[in-house]
Amino acid sequence: MRRTIPDLPEDLWRHIHSLMPMRGAARAxxxxxxxxxxxxxxxxxxxxxxxxGSELKGNTSRRINCIIRNHSGVGVKILRLGAYEISRRYFDSWLQFAVRNSIRDLEIVNCAFRPTTEVLGPFRSLANLLLHYVHITSDELECLLSNSHALEKLDLFYCNEIRFLKIPCELQQLSCLSIEACRRL
Structure with a gap:
């Protein structure tokens, strides 16, 4: 006897797929x-x-870039990036992927982040920004924040290049600021 997938509406299947863990969704x-x-x-x-995990043998940047290229970019609400040896040319294109797609949550871990207005443009929908173990200067962070008007939560952890923090007056939605172990701040 052969099993078949129930005949459900496409939007319901899409919702079920979105609830799966990323690895399971990719395997499906x-x-x-x-x-x-x-x-x-x-x-x-x-x-x-x-x-x-084990899928990242070899060049991490190339592998992550391949995953992003195979995604349409439509519907991305959360983007978490983190690897020790991310290539700068890939990283900039990944951030443009995030900007282009109205990202709400951006988490960057264990890498250098050098944002500029020319590269990024505005993060119109960014509500949550988490930077852990990220090399970013005070001026670069200020540039990022000044282009993130919808930001509600900012979490900085071990960002040791930050010497001062300027919160632009445009950030009217910012209600949660968490700073931990930023030794030079």
């Missing part, structure tokens, strides 16, 4: 054309060495 996409379409709109991309 490898098995089914329908799930491949859903993968291209998967809302929570966690692209860290720990999340991807």
């Amino acid at each position: 996409a490898c098995l089914s054309r329908a799930f491949l379409q859903f993968w291209r709109c998967y809302p929570k991309l966690t692209l860290t060495k720990y999340a991807l």
